[in-house]
Amino acid sequence: xxxxxxxxxxxxxxxxxxxxxPPRIPWLLVILFAIGLGVGARxxxxxxxxxxxxxxxxLIARGxxxxxxxxxxxxxxxxxxTPCRRTAEALVRAQAAAEYDDDREGARAAxxxxxxxxxQCSDLALAEGLLAxxxxxxxxxxxxxxxxxxxxxxxxxxxxxxxxxxxxxxxxAAAIAEIxxxxxxxxxxxxxxxxxxxxxxxxxxxxxxxQTLARARTAGLxxxxxxxxEALLHALLRRELSGVADLADQLLALDPAALGPRDLAHAAxxxxxxxxxxxxxxxxxxxxxxxxxxxxxxxxxxxxLALELSLEAGDAERARELLAQLGVPEPEASIxxxxxxxxxxxxxASLTALSACPxxxxxVAYLQxxxxxxxxxxxxxxxxxxxxDRLLPGRVExxxxxxxxxxxxxxxxxxxxxxxxITAAEHYAPRAYTGLGExxxxxxxxxxDLRQAQRALTRAxxxxxxxxxxxxxxxxxxxxxxxxxxxxxxxxxxxxxxAAAAGLRLPRYREAxxxYLADLGEGARAEAMLxxxxxxxxxxxxxxxxxxxxxxxxxxxxGAPVPAxxxxxLAAAATLGADADAMTRARARLxxxxxxxxxxxxxxxxxxxRKRPWDIEARILAARVLVAQRDLEAAExxxxxxxxxxxxxRQEVATGRLFIAWGEIAMKQRKRKQAAxxxxxxxxxxxxxxxxxxxxxxxxxxxxxxxLRTEQHKLALGMTRDLTEALPFHGDAWRLHARALFDAxxxxxxxxxxxxxxxxLDPDNVRALELRAHVAARAGDRKTAREAxxxxxxxxxxxxxxxxxxxxxxxxxxx
Numbered sequence: 001x002x003x004x005x006x007x008x009x010x011x012x013x014x015x016x017x018x019x020x021x022p023p024r025i026p027w028l029l030v031i032l033f034a035i036g037l038g039v040g041a042r043x044x045x046x047x048x049x050x051x052x053x054x055x056x057x058x059l060i061a062r063g064x065x066x067x068x069x070x071x072x073x074x075x076x077x078x079x080x081x082t083p084c085r086r087t088a089e090a091l092v093r094a095q096a097a098a099e100y101d102d103d104r105e106g107a108r109a110a111x112x113x114x115x116x117x118x119x120q121c122s123d124l125a126l127a128e129g130l131l132a133x134x135x136x137x138x139x140x141x142x143x144x145x146x147x148x149x150x151x152x153x154x155x156x157x158x159x160x161x162x163x164x165x166x167x168x169x170x171x172x173a174a175a176i177a178e179i180x181x182x183x184x185x186x187x188x189x190x191x192x193x194x195x196x197x198x199x200x201x202x203x204x205x206x207x208x209x210x211q212t213l214a215r216a217r218t219a220g221l222x223x224x225x226x227x228x229x230e231a232l233l234h235a236l237l238r239r240e241l242s243g244v245a246d247l248a249d250q251l252l253a254l255d256p257a258a259l260g261p262r263d264l265a266h267a268a269x270x271x272x273x274x275x276x277x278x279x280x281x282x283x284x285x286x287x288x289x290x291x292x293x294x295x296x297x298x299x300x301x302x303x304x305l306a307l308e309l310s311l312e313a314g315d316a317e318r319a320r321e322l323l324a325q326l327g328v329p330e331p332e333a334s335i336x337x338x339x340x341x342x343x344x345x346x347x348x349a350s351l352t353a354l355s356a357c358p359x360x361x362x363x364v365a366y367l368q369x370x371x372x373x374x375x376x377x378x379x380x381x382x383x384x385x386x387x388x389d390r391l392l393p394g395r396v397e398x399x400x401x402x403x404x405x406x407x408x409x410x411x412x413x414x415x416x417x418x419x420x421x422i423t424a425a426e427h428y429a430p431r432a433y434t435g436l437g438e439x440x441x442x443x444x445x446x447x448x449d450l451r452q453a454q455r456a457l458t459r460a461x462x463x464x465x466x467x468x469x470x471x472x473x474x475x476x477x478x479x480x481x482x483x484x485x486x487x488x489x490x491x492x493x494x495x496x497x498x499a500a501a502a503g504l505r506l507p508r509y510r511e512a513x514x515x516y517l518a519d520l521g522e523g524a525r526a527e528a529m530l531x532x533x534x535x536x537x538x539x540x541x542x543x544x545x546x547x548x549x550x551x552x553x554x555x556x557x558x559g560a561p562v563p564a565x566x567x568x569x570l571a572a573a574a575t576l577g578a579d580a581d582a583m584t585r586a587r588a589r590l591x592x593x594x595x596x597x598x599x600x601x602x603x604x605x606x607x608x609x610r611k612r613p614w615d616i617e618a619r620i621l622a623a624r625v626l627v628a629q630r631d632l633e634a635a636e637x638x639x640x641x642x643x644x645x646x647x648x649x650r651q652e653v654a655t656g657r658l659f660i661a662w663g664e665i666a667m668k669q670r671k672r673k674q675a676a677x678x679x680x681x682x683x684x685x686x687x688x689x690x691x692x693x694x695x696x697x698x699x700x701x702x703x704x705x706x707x708l709r710t711e712q713h714k715l716a717l718g719m720t721r722d723l724t725e726a727l728p729f730h731g732d733a734w735r736l737h738a739r740a741l742f743d744a745x746x747x748x749x750x751x752x753x754x755x756x757x758x759x760x761l762d763p764d765n766v767r768a769l770e771l772r773a774h775v776a777a778r779a780g781d782r783k784t785a786r787e788a789x790x791x792x793x794x795x796x797x798x799x800x801x802x803x804x805x806x807x808x809x810x811x812x813x814x815x
Contacts, residue, residue: 053082057152060189061186061190062190063155063220063225065096065100065225065257065258065259065260068092068100071092072092075088076089083121086117087121087124090110090114091127091152093107093110095159097130097131099191099194099260100259101262101294104131104134107127122147122148123152126149126153129141129143130160136296136298141169145170154186155182158182158195159192159194162176162178162196162198166202166301179193190220193213193219197212197233200212201301204362206237206394209233210233213229213230216229225263228259229266231251231270232267232269234270236305237395238273238277238395241273241274241396241428244273245428251263251264262299272285273305276309276312277312277430279461279467284309284313285310288306292306304326307322307326307336310343319336319339323336323337332363338354338357342370344505345466346505347375348537351372363392365387365392366391366392366398369381369384369385373401375506378409381405385405386402397430399429404438404439407442408442412439412442419439423456433460433464434473436456437454437477440452440453447481450481454474454477466502471495471499471502472499472503475492475495475496475499478495479492479516480690483726483727489693490729493520500512507538508539511539511540514533518694519692520693523694527551531547539576541577541578541579542578545569545570545583548573549586552566552593562590562593584605585618591625592628601625605625613645616642619638619639619645619661623635623636627665632669636669639658639661654685656683656686657682657695659678659679660695660698663675664702675706676710679699682699683699696726697723703719704716704739704740719740731761733758734761734768735754735768737754738758738775742771748779755775764795770792770805772784772785773785786813
């Protein structure tokens with residue numbers, strides 16, 4: 001109560017009372033209160049500082065770049081009374097500089113500010129070691145690994161030890177042990193886990209690397225550096241490349257300040273690899289080149305990916321430049337050089353180089369297997385691939401290669417299922433679509449399988465950096481459809497030509513083109529290619545034999561002697577390991593061309609037929625030997641026996657060529673009518689058997705020549721009409737039809753249209769030009785006849801043909 005609360009009459013009396021004595025101040029209590037207030041204030045401040053320290057340690061353990069920035073700023077803002085707070089700031093900024101390539105000058109300044117704390121703060125020396133690593137001074141960084149640590153610095157030292165071990169400055173096992181011990185004491189620390197991922201990868205324990213990364217991602221869900229690690233690791237393993245592309249795109253779209261230059265470079269490299277496997281090598285190489293400056297010299301895995309990416313993109317020159325910069329030791333350098341040869345398509349040189357490398361090295365097994373598959377030496381490839389799969393597990397390109405081997409070892413259906421699964425889950429997997437198309441092709445000539453093969457191979461051409469194999473197989477697809485689809489023959493030739501251009505270093509693409517040209521009847525172009533190929537290493541044993549067959553056919557057509565190189569080609573085929581039966585057939589062709597050694601060839605062919613009675617080619621050659629020995633009856637008997645010699649596992653015999661051979665024998669027997677009918681039957685069977693164009697043309701020319709001589713024009717026209725329907729884009733098919741129309745004499749306009757079509761398709765066809773002159777002369781168009789004949793004379797190289805043309809000109813066109 002106070003005076004103002006009292007009633008008014010009493011107030012004066014209260015005021016009149018004498019004043020009370022002055023109060024006595026309890027100084028002891030005041031002093032005690034003051035002391036207590038000071039202690040409380042200090043407790044409050046200390047509690048706040050402790051909370052800030054705890055928060056900083058949580059941020060450091062989380063380890064993201066923004067976390068480290070926040071922790072460093074927190075230390076900078078703490079009271080000067082906080083022990084070693086400038087050293088802690090320096091340590092955190094040095095960790096950011098080393099791990100993320102972040103603000104090295106800021107870290108250097110922080111270390112300078114912390115210099116007064118050096119006597120009592122040992123962590124400053126570790127901060128200097130981390131900054132030395134950021135600067136690329138590995139010796140100074142390595143000296144810091146032996147320094148003592150505090151709870152704040154131990155995770156950083158463990159990360160530093162692991163990173164130096166990856167750079168070849170320390171034992172991998174010791175680094176793994178130290179990191180595991182650190183994580184046992186401080187399980188929340190993320191930076192050591194990042195190093196541990198790559199240590200497991202370096203030791204070849206890819207499963208442990210993936211598991212460690214998965215655990216780290218669980219512990220640090222918001223850690224963007226771990227996301228970059230995930231993209232880089234899966235890119236190096238060639239796993240889940242679709243996911244790699246999505247993740248890398250998300251990271252590259254972020255504010256660069258959130259990720260740091262090094263992790264941005266890692267994301268860019270991972271994305272670059274997917275570009276390469278998506279058939280965009282230029283984009284991939286561009287991204288990789290942009291990322292390269294941000295990769296520290298000790299960033300071995302990222303730099304290795306840049307090197308491998310160059311090889312997979314086919315830029316062997318860039319790979320060699322990187323190899324020189326990286327200072328890769330032996331034998332790894334030799335392995336990379338062998339890989340660069342494979343990247344250039346020089347498979348034989350690559351295999352030779354690999355044979356000089358340590359055969360127990362995982363990369364040697366990996367490259368040997370892939371190179372042998374490229375060379376289609378599937379039986380040899382499988383052991384290498386099996387070993388590579390064991391030493392480098394989880395590599396999708398090895399899975400694809402093994403599935404391609406399965407295609408050629410009678411497991412086509414299994415390979416289709418495997419490759420369908422791979423393309424669905426890993427549609428950037430190298431050669432996956434090529435393998436799938438190859439697998440569909442192996443199932444047979446069913447139109448559905450061919451369409452599926454075509455779709456898969458077209459996708460491969462769009463996606464793969466080196467699609468020569470897919471182009472070759474697309475040629476095979478169209479070749480199988482050539483008698484059913486009008487444009488198939490042209491499409492097949494276009495794909496074979498593209499494959500030959502894309503795979504210049506590997507002869508088999510040009511060998512395939514040469515064989516197809518021979519099948520089309522373009523013997524001169526095919527022979528020229530095969531002559532060049534016969535001088536190269538790594539060719540197929542059948543190449544010299546194919547060259548021999550073409551050269552003998554040309555010599556026979558021109559009435560020229562047997563080529564002088566014939567025996568050399570036979571010897572070359574034998575040296576290359578040609579099949580013994582193929583050699584027997586080749587020797588028989590040469591004996592027939594020379595007219596000598598027929599008895600010996602006959603005996604060899606007889607032995608072959610006793611072993612393989614279904615060998616139609618050997619049977620026909622044996623019959624021709626008998627014809628040359630004037631034993632026509634035995635030749636006819638031999639051919640007719642072939643109609644009943646079915647290959648094991650097949651119900652029917654492909655009789656088309658046997659009918660043609662029978663027709664040839666009948667002509668020798670002067671049985672023209674039978675010869676023509678046998679040949680006509682053979683032609684229609686050969687259409688169903690999908691025999692080569694050159695054989696169809698020869699059969700029709702042989703039969704129509706007989707039909708026209710015997711004035712059976714309707715039969716001749718029927719055959720040539722069927723031929724133009726089967727080969728609508730082949731000039732010789734229209735030439736033969738024009739000849740039949742011309743000889744029939746009742747359709748001059750149709751004959752003109754047919755021969756014009758032939759010359760439209762093949763303007764330099766000498767026989768078509770000569771026939772055009774005949775057709776025009778009969779129609780009274782002497783100007784056109786002279787022009788066509790003049791052009792034919794320019795192109796004709798054989799003297800008998802030139803004499804025939806000059807005689808026609810003299811008789812029908814005047815001098």
